[in-house]
Amino acid sequence: MAIAYEQKDTILHVENLTVAYGEKVILQNVNIVEKDTVRAGKSQGQVIAVLGRSGRGKSTLFRALTGLEKPTSGRILIPDYSKPAANGQQPAKLVQEGDVGFVNQKYTLFRHKTVYQALWFALRNTTLTKAEKDEKIMHYLQEWGLEKNKDQYPNFLSGGQRQRTAILEQLLSSGYYMVLDEPFSGLDVGNIINVKKSFELISQSHELNTILFSTHDIELAVELADSIYIIGYPQDEKGNTINVGTVLRHFDLKQMGLAWHDGLRAEHLTCVQHIKEIMLKG
Ligand SMILES: Nc1ncnc2c1ncn2[C@@H]1O[C@H](COP(=O)(O)OP(=O)(O)O)[C@@H](O)[C@H]1O
Ligand SMILES: [Mg+2]
Known part of the structure; x- marks a missing residue:
């Protein structure tokens, strides 16, 4: 139907x-x-x-x-x-x-940024306050099952966690x-x-x-x-x-x-x- x-x-x-x-x-x-x-x-x-x-x-x-x-x-x-x-x-x-956000096949991430830092960077061009940025990031980390990975660097993430972080990063930066x-x-x-x-x-x-x-x-x-x-x-x-x-x-x-x-x-x-x-x- x-x-x-x-x-x-x-x-x-x-x-x-x-x-x-x-x-x-x-x-x-x-x-x-x-x-x-x-x-x-x-x-x-x-x-x-x-x-x-x-x-x-x-x-x-x-x-x-x-x-x-x-x-x-x-x-x-x-x-x-x-x-x-x-x-x-x-x-x-x-x-x-x-x-338009672009996610390449390799799901490239910044090597020297933690998941939280990468998402913070993705929001750099928004007009959100610091508190609003934090709230937004925490909301997504929770919704996407990445809360525990908040302070981890890419090398310590599993393939799935990397993919989700890379996708989220583009989503936050591009609208x-x-x-x-x-x-x-x-x-x-x-x-x-x-x-x-x-x-x-x-x-x-x-x-x-x-x-x-x-x-x-x-x-x-x-x-x-x-x-x-x-x-x-x-x-x-x-x-x-x-x-x-x-x-x-x-x-x-x-x-x-x-x-x-x-x-x-x-x-x-x-x-x-x-x-x-x-x-x-x-
Ligand atoms: N930077 C480039 N300069 C010249 N030709 C290119 C360039 N990038 C891709 N092409 C050519 O454009 C055509 C289409 O490529 P592409 O868009 O990558 O196709 P698809 O993603 O469908 O495989 C191919 O013939 C490719 O060789
Ligand atoms: Mg192609």
């Missing part, structure tokens, strides 16, 4: 994005529109998966989303929460470095958006569960929280995401492949009644199969 939800303001708008490295065009005409999803009586963030074969431009898209790579043309807009809403809609602004490039690669089953739990915690802690992640595990993407974009090489009218990445397909799992379920049902597996076929062609 499909779960009821509403869609509110646009929270991410990628408009005709083209990204090139020098002369080499990597991504072309990428369009993405994501809206704030609202579920009655529940904080429901957005979880968006980006799938595609190697070299199709997933990491390049993420670099553009975090503001690290400037678009060759097109633009990436997010709401500007520093301005008052007009006609019930926040004005939009171009995404800038710092708006609502977070990009994770292949966060599940090379993790054992236990740590995959840890990262999945962090996704849940982020998603449930604020309605505007928006996670974008890439993975080669299609089943995991269908299990976790409520929206999936497939990046790949399109074909021209003659059926020749164009070697520039773009969005080949978008699956809105909410609309399909496949979002927010525990585990995979037959309909989910059909969707996985469908995605595989599209990816193999592009």
Whole structure:
């Protein structure tokens, strides 16, 4: 049975994005529109998966989303929460470095900062008072099961604790958006569960929280995401492949009644199969 939800303001708008490295065009005409999803009586963030074969431009898209790579043309807009809403809609602004947190595959942490110090540093650009910062950090440490690790340095943390600290650090420093490039690669089953739990915690802690992640595990993407974009090489009218990445397909799992379920049902597996076929062609 499909779960009821509403869609509110646009929270991410990628408009005709083209990204090139020098002369080499990597991504072309990428369009993405994501809206704030609202579920009655529940904080429901957005979880968006980006799938595609190697070299199709997933990491390049993420670099553009975090503001690290400037678009060759097109633009990436997010709401500007520093301005008052007009006609019930926040004005939009171009995404800038710092708006979107970026967690790399290695979950890199500062070697010389304890968990608490790293999170304190993550809040450096906020206007919170010292007491408010402390309260916020302690709240998250408790919620994320890291209270006991508060004064530990990265070398003394387990893999799961490191991952949670790195994710939390980005969450605190960036606000609502977070990009994770292949966060599940090379993790054992236990740590995959840890990262999945962090996704849940982020998603449930604020309605505007928006996670974008890439993975080669299609089943995991269908299990976790409520929206999936497939990046790949399109074909021209003659059926020749164009070697520039773009969005080949978008699956809105909410609309399909496949979002927010525990585990995979037959309909989910059909969707996985469908995605595989599209990816193999592009
Ligand atoms: N800094 C760079 N300079 C030139 N080419 C790059 C650079 N980074 C990535 N590329 C190329 O861009 C293409 C897309 O890479 P990437 O975005 O990493 O794909 P994916 O993450 O889907 O594997 C590849 O052909 C890659 O070689
Ligand atoms: Mg990549």
